[in-house]
Amino acid sequence: METKLQLHGFNNLTKSLSFNIYDICYAQTEEQREAYIDYIDEMYNAERLTQILTDVVKIIGANVLNIARQDYEPHGASVTMLIAEHEVGNGETDNEESPGPLPDTILAHLDKSHVTVHTYPESHPHDGVSTFRADIDVSTCGLISPLKVLNYLIHSFDSDVVTVDYRVRGFTRDVDGTKHYIDHDINSIQNYLTEDTQNAYQMIDVNVYQENLFHTKMMLKDFKLDNYVFGVNASDLGPGEAQSIEERLRREMLEIFYSRNVE
Template sequence: MGDKLKLYGFNNLTKSLSFNIYDVCYAKSSREQKDYIAYIDAQYNSDRLTGILSHVVEMIGAKVLHISQQDYDPQGASVTFLIAEGSMIPAGQDAVVAHLDKSHVTVHTYPEYHPDTCLATFRVDIDVATCGEITPLSTLDYLIGSFDSDIITMDYRIRGFTRDMEGKKLFIDHYMTSIQNYISEETLHRYDAVDINIYEANLFHTKMLIKEIDLQNYLFNTDVYELPPRTRLAITDSLRCEMIEIFSGRNVY
């Protein structure tokens, strides 16, 4: 963010980061698909998701006001944090938090499987909405590393305006060209990344697709050496086709 801007009054800019990840897995039978869904559901239950969001809130320097979490039957979980910038919380038991109590962090999980292709997909949606000087972009490497991310789509939008000391409207309070600038080179090296940005609207979109497929990492309860070479190739092609369709957002094959 650099040096703080000198503003006339409060920073009314709202910054929203939408972060979606997809993890694809091959499970050779309907039973294994269901076992995979159960495994993912247990690994990323609401308690673990709460821990991940707690660290996100700590990273952006906000303060937790309220936490709501829920696990679902047959699968999935949701967690919502109501947050505020620490400096905006007034002293006193009866005081009311203003402005930034509208900031929040949410996560929702969507495990699912395709009965005809032996593929299962785990989707996670995370939204971080902040107001004022807080920006959620610094959390991207942590969020990517917290999940097995094969396909990632990210949207960052700045809304509203604030004013400088001369009264000039400011529609953005930090220099911004791409979401990729806030992701480490080490992380970016593992993905093919594409930007679609609308600078005049302060709207930034980046999507990323994993470059290399290590087949063993995508097999559930199966060792890669148990499979003949042609089967390995067919599974790899099936995984790549699924990833490309999710990445492109359309049915290609």
Template sequence: MKLYGFNNLTKALSFNIYDVCYAKTPREQRDYIDYIDEQYNSERLTNILLTLTNMIGAKVLNVSRQDYDPQGASVTILIAEQSMVPVAGETQVAHLDKSHVTVHTYPEYHPETFLATFRVDIDVATCGEITPLSTLDYLISSFDSDIITMDYRVRGFTRDLSGKKLFMDHKMTSIQDYISDEILHRYDTVDLNVYSANLFHTKMMIKEVDLQNYLFKTDLYELSPAVRLSIMENLRREMIEIFSGRNIY
């Protein structure tokens, strides 16, 4: 596709994951916080975003990160399509050419059901030829995701050599087309797309729930069948409501 000047289209991907667990006793709650600090600290999140940046062929201009107490973190990376070297003698505080990648984490806790839900939000905004959809398999595999919601939008327009406006520079039907069959097989998946606005939405919920993976240093078989059933019901209700985006129970 021959363009006049350069590609002005902006592609924005919002990737949200929810990690749900069961933490009843004070010990389990402490273990949960330790788990969050280990799995979602700013250093690990930065490494994930740097890998993502490398995958889409962008250049890192600046990295800012912060850990929070008792848990949670934020990372922001400014990126450009090409390497940008400051002119000798100039002072620059920050330089954003076209794009950025950010991640934020949000812990939530429900004292009555003893459910802990941790949300990770990743936003990738690029301009030009860079398309962040190719990183979805990597992002999904990098986190222990029970529910995933994704939004992708192409905004603005660019022009070809004849001056004709182009509002899309790549074929797009569904976000699912950019996710491997192996991953899709593990989730129930729903699309909601507005093609006239180049707006695409996909949400996913894990199919099989292995209760042991949601307990902290507690053997599944130490719990009675009735307790196991109750925990499973609470976990499923939490996931269904997050997946549906409304209170159901």
């Protein structure tokens, strides 16, 4: 059984999780593109995002101190929360390298901690590809860890491509004065995902262990055209048109996943 660190004073480590999700869609006409953006704005408005972040705060065991939220014109929304750490009985916390709970944005203030979400609907008239991006940041200080919210967040959005960054910053001291730059074991962000999520995505890790910096990229493996065309049915498309649309969508996903343009 792992021996718990005996700390001198407060745990000063800052644990930050940055989570970006991309939902990709094909909307051919201007009317379809506008309808897709309207759908995204309604689906992920400030009220819905606030509820998602409130659930995130519950999962990590924190208290919401303050919330700020805003729907933007013509589209997009932001939520920010300041949060405070719950008192954990007997100094216990769950930092085990294992998946967090599944689901059943708003800005809120935490005590030295915060949760934020910003949405970015986007479309391009030339090739019909539209992309919705949500950026979520969970930063905690003390015992609570943001890693347990990954499963909930992935299942709260239609995530085709996901990029996740986790970093532990600063240090805390034990009773002997020794500095500790991390207070839990972690080998990969992937270990905090359920098996079904791991099987559903192609994943790549880029980790810098000596800097306590962890990065995981995820791209959905299963591709069904019906899930990506907006305003039409894939069965109504001709074979050549369907193949052309699929190639454009796959290219969009690959470019986002590898962070480079594909010729």
